[in-house]
Amino acid sequence: MIPLARRLDAVRGSAIRDLLTLTARPDVLSLAGGLPAADLLPRERIATAATLALTDPANAQYSATMGVAELRGVLADHESVRAGRPVTPDQVVVTTGSQQALDLLARTLLDPGDPVVVEDPVYVGALQVLQAAGAELHPVPLDGDGMRVDVLADRLAAGLRPRLVHTVSSFHNPRGVTLAQDRRRALAELADRYGFLVVEDDPYGLLAFDGVPPRPVAAYGERVVRLGSASKVLAPALRVGWLTGPLEVCAAVERVKQLTDLCTSSLTQAIAAELLADTAWFDAHLKQVRAVTAERALAFTDAVAELLPGVECSTPTGGMFCWLAFPDGTDTAALLPRALEAGVGFVPGSAFAVGDEPRTTEARCCYASYPPETVREAVRRLASVVHTAAT
């Protein structure tokens, strides 16, 4: 028996996770994962970029902990456009996926017991990181316009003093909603007034179906750390994410990143830099990803409306997820094993519960991984077990 760290007890074990491994069975259509569509991953373009990158010995070596200069330059340019004000390369830290950015921020900024505001339902990756950091979680509900910033304002007025406020601002995982612009402004103002940092977790912003990524929270104030990712717009296998924010945060994050993994792959950073800097290619690629994903989203919502009447479904305007609610009281965790038998997987709402709401009658579905007809078939399989359950 090898004893584990007591502090690991705070990281939620996941009974659901064991079930979710079943969604990888070849006979299961999985609406569970957050996987980009395999057919849209630009593998040939990545292979060409890899071959080019490897003509330079530097791209086979260790790189600077903050990231490769070319990539940080491209990202600073992109972020400057998004934020509508200059973001310099020394305000960018490249991370091993944006999950690492979350973990590094928590390790850099939080001591055990520090209060942190999260959204309810919450992004599970953020929840795990914050639990591991020993943070004291304060959930704030979402509605159709994203985080209830008015509720947050009330809590702050009543004395809550969080170190961080985490938000998936655009095309929320798991809830599918987008934070309204007036709420973004209000959130940035609250950060200035009360001295907290907003962690604006934004892997999906560029997947706005209308081609116009929402103006970020960071456009309204400087106490914002933005997280981005190449996983949803290029390929997850690059493991390239990034954070942009105040210089002092970047410098401290660098110190923690060094002991965490020394640096992110210089090879995959060079690939990402090449692809993101090739504006003509990248714009065309994004346009295609958006169009295809929007088509799948429509196939999903149409099928739900037709085959799961009475089930409430969020209206996707970007990103990869729909949120289902079963007003008839269907227990989605109990439904999952039967859904898997019928050949379809999803994530029960309870996996994202963080506040008083147990979310037992809700579910997250990813519509992005399959072509429209397969998405429809997945909903049909789901409907078959929901209807059996109801009788």
Add this chain to the structure above:
Amino acid sequence: MIPLARRLDAVRGSAIRDLLTLTARPDVLSLAGGLPAADLLPRERIATAATLALTDPANAQYSATMGVAELRGVLADHESVRAGRPVTPDQVVVTTGSQQALDLLARTLLDPGDPVVVEDPVYVGALQVLQAAGAELHPVPLDGDGMRVDVLADRLAAGLRPRLVHTVSSFHNPRGVTLAQDRRRALAELADRYGFLVVEDDPYGLLAFDGVPPRPVAAYGERVVRLGSASKVLAPALRVGWLTGPLEVCAAVERVKQLTDLCTSSLTQAIAAELLADTAWFDAHLKQVRAVTAERALAFTDAVAELLPGVECSTPTGGMFCWLAFPDGTDTAALLPRALEAGVGFVPGSAFAVGDEPRTTEARCCYASYPPETVREAVRRLASVVHTAAT
């Protein structure tokens, strides 16, 4: 002002690190870094493997947190040969470089205040991880045969109960020495008797100049977690490392890795699997890396003997590092700025100090990065400032 986590205070700030950034100046020959020789990185072979890997969509996606099955299979085979007993793929976790393996182990197994034994002088990456975990450090000295396991045995007999004992068992960073086989056996026996885990950090074992990697500590007992890395035998840019050890440790590490970065790049894992499984190529490659590195080691020690008479230098039998000691009391931290002016960099011994010894008259030099004539020129530059200092 954004306040940082108080627990970060435990991570040693590095005045030396700022100086070391100067070793990257193009006019400086750096003996400071732990960089493999750029001319030995198999860039074309990696490019071919990347192109092949990208014909499979799975290698552009997320991978399992534990790692890609093919790679874990190859590593299990390699480790079985090294340990002389079967190591199964579920005893292997792929990590984002072996630095991440260290960090994951610390987060999985240590609570603040837990006692951990480290070698003195210590690998700086381990020191930083253990400081970040809030471990209570117990340094044990090294001699020419590696860790003084007899000293450890005395401390254990006197009541010390560490959770972990960290050792760079072969071709020590920074000290250049290798743990004797009888000490390996004794260390594994102590682990069984006192219930601690040995963390056998072994990125250099395959770089044995005689072609015979030392038999690992893990060959003598099962309370050993071995860390390996593709950085020194393939390329650092892959960011592929691994740990092998007891099943329960692997399962717990997987849980922590998931929140840390979800998974290591499936692309670079596929490349590593392809290269490590190509036995004919890999053996020939290793043979060449060993031969070239041995030649550079000899150039270094010959130059030190000739140009720095009186300076003590470890005898390299593998790996990348020599340890210098200046019996005349030369302060190596004070020497560094003047060495940089003369166009040579090294790491002062104080960077590796962890016990009572301040190591102010010692230094680490990496001989692996340059051809013999350049290694000699670097020593010549060092000698020029040492001699000036002495007059």
